[in-house]
Amino acid sequence: MRARVFITPKKGVLDPQGKAIEHSLHALGFSEAHDVHLGKYVEVSLDGLDSTHARQRTDEMCRKLLANGVIEDYRFEIEE
Amino acid sequence: MRWGVVTFPGSNDDHDALYVVDHVLGADAVALWHKDRDLKGVDCVVLPGGFSYGDYLRCGAMARFSPVMESVTEFARAGGLVFGICNGFQVLCEAGLLPGALIRNRSLQFVCTRVHLRLEDTDTPFTCRCTRGELLTIPIKHGEGCYVADPSTLEQIEQNHQVILRYVDASGRATPDANPNGSLSNIAGIVNRQRNVFGLMPHPEHAAEKLLGGEDGLKLFQSVLAAYTEGARQGTTSVAPGH
Numbered sequence: 001m002r003a004r005v006f007i008t009p010k011k012g013v014l015d016p017q018g019k020a021i022e023h024s025l026h027a028l029g030f031s032e033a034h035d036v037h038l039g040k041y042v043e044v045s046l047d048g049l050d051s052t053h054a055r056q057r058t059d060e061m062c063r064k065l066l067a068n069g070v071i072e073d074y075r076f077e078i079e080e
Numbered sequence: 081m082r083w084g085v086v087t088f089p090g091s092n093d094d095h096d097a098l099y100v101v102d103h104v105l106g107a108d109a110v111a112l113w114h115k116d117r118d119l120k121g122v123d124c125v126v127l128p129g130g131f132s133y134g135d136y137l138r139c140g141a142m143a144r145f146s147p148v149m150e151s152v153t154e155f156a157r158a159g160g161l162v163f164g165i166c167n168g169f170q171v172l173c174e175a176g177l178l179p180g181a182l183i184r185n186r187s188l189q190f191v192c193t194r195v196h197l198r199l200e201d202t203d204t205p206f207t208c209r210c211t212r213g214e215l216l217t218i219p220i221k222h223g224e225g226c227y228v229a230d231p232s233t234l235e236q237i238e239q240n241h242q243v244i245l246r247y248v249d250a251s252g253r254a255t256p257d258a259n260p261n262g263s264l265s266n267i268a269g270i271v272n273r274q275r276n277v278f279g280l281m282p283h284p285e286h287a288a289e290k291l292l293g294g295e296d297g298l299k300l301f302q303s304v305l306a307a308y309t310e311g312a313r314q315g316t317t318s319v320a321p322g323h
Contacts, residue, residue, distance in 0.1 A: 013228055014262060016186045040137075065145070068138055068174065070181040071228060 127168025186262025
């Protein structure tokens, strides 16, 4: 079992890195690019869990450590 | 009065804080190790500047789970004084002992400069020897010091006078140009609701001697000492909790 966790800046929280990337994309001619946000991607292998427990445990990992709920949102996928 | 300064792997201003407490302030200073739960009977804990645990994941995110932080959290909840400088401020926010969070500077650049700060409130053990509205000049050096909080938290901390320091220009105005990192409302330092936990991005321990360019930071250390001495004289436990 493997969890793929995506962490992104919460809507409304300043994302200066996303803004800088957006400016660079525009400078390169990608004028269609907008609303760019930079996040984090974390992979975690999980031992001895069924998929329900894997979801619960991954959610707990996100809440306790992987994401900071004040500034970040998260979502994850469980790969069997 | 006995002060403890925590060393996490990656802390680099711990010895500077120990030096100021010991040599400049003239109080007892003991080093606390991140793996120890024992706070050695200190009256105030300093979480110093640096890059605890390499700032991996998020600044302060790992330090929050170190054994010493369990004791510091317990100490803070019991009313003990906790003074978080720079990385220490980030750790306190991650630990939920202070509201909000610190993110990458809006400029995306590391800033290392001397800033003007306006002292917003003296009703804390950390600022009781200062004057409301006075300007302090203290250095900053950080890449992730942009203070953010959701609108309702921001409104609450303003209402409760928890904002203690704001970045201002030389004449004391909190303008966008005087804001070195993009912090909301130019916030440089805050206390918790109970006013016993203080976090700030500037480095008062680097502005404690004339030789190093200024003594404004020392006022914060002197305030803590004065509050402690006053508390001990009156026999109150709010500022100097039993251990």
